[in-house]
Amino acid sequence: MRRSSVLFKVFFILIFLVPIVATAQEKDPSTFVYATYFECDVSQQERVDDIVKSSYAPAYDAAVEAGTISSWGWMAHQTGGKWRSAATTTATDVKTLLATRNAIMAEVNEKAKAASDEFGEICGSHQDYIWNIVHEVP
Numbered sequence: 001m002r003r004s005s006v007l008f009k010v011f012f013i014l015i016f017l018v019p020i021v022a023t024a025q026e027k028d029p030s031t032f033v034y035a036t037y038f039e040c041d042v043s044q045q046e047r048v049d050d051i052v053k054s055s056y057a058p059a060y061d062a063a064v065e066a067g068t069i070s071s072w073g074w075m076a077h078q079t080g081g082k083w084r085s086a087a088t089t090t091a092t093d094v095k096t097l098l099a100t101r102n103a104i105m106a107e108v109n110e111k112a113k114a115a116s117d118e119f120g121e122i123c124g125s126h127q128d129y130i131w132n133i134v135h136e137v138p
Contacts, residue, residue, distance in 0.1 A: 029092045031070065033131040034101055040084035040123035048085060049076060051119045055112035059104045060089070068100045085123065094130060 040048055052074045060072040070090040077084045091097035109116050 031090055031133040032094050032097050034089045034097050035129045036087045037083040037127050038085045038123040039082055039125040044122040048122050051115045055115040056108055059107045063100050
């Protein structure tokens with residue numbers, strides 16, 4: 001009887017406790033999303049998309065390549081609501097996310113001031129949000 005008690009305890013540890021400890025040690029890093037929703041002049045939507053592609057994309061692409069951000073995206077309006085476009089930037093921590101975004105905005109304002117100003121005229125209003133992804137499936 002004593003031997004079966006020992007085997008039960010070993011079984012219990014292997015089946016229940018080891019996975020709990022392993023899971024606690026393998027915590028995935030968080031993903032934070034900086035999302036900006038823009039109200040833009042509908043008649044100038046294509047121009048805004050061109051400005052993003054020519055003036056903003058190179059800076060964002062370089063940040064992804066450097067590893068300071070995980071990804072970035074530009075979305076065009078499809079259906080519903082007042083928001084005509086949205087920009088997203090992702091990183092594993094908020095501090096890096098904000099610092100990189102601020103650096104990109106400064107770079108674009110320095111290298112492409114006219115395009116940045118035109119973007120602001122076409123998309124005169126926006127709202128910023130930072131999201132923390134808590135569940136995502138590829």
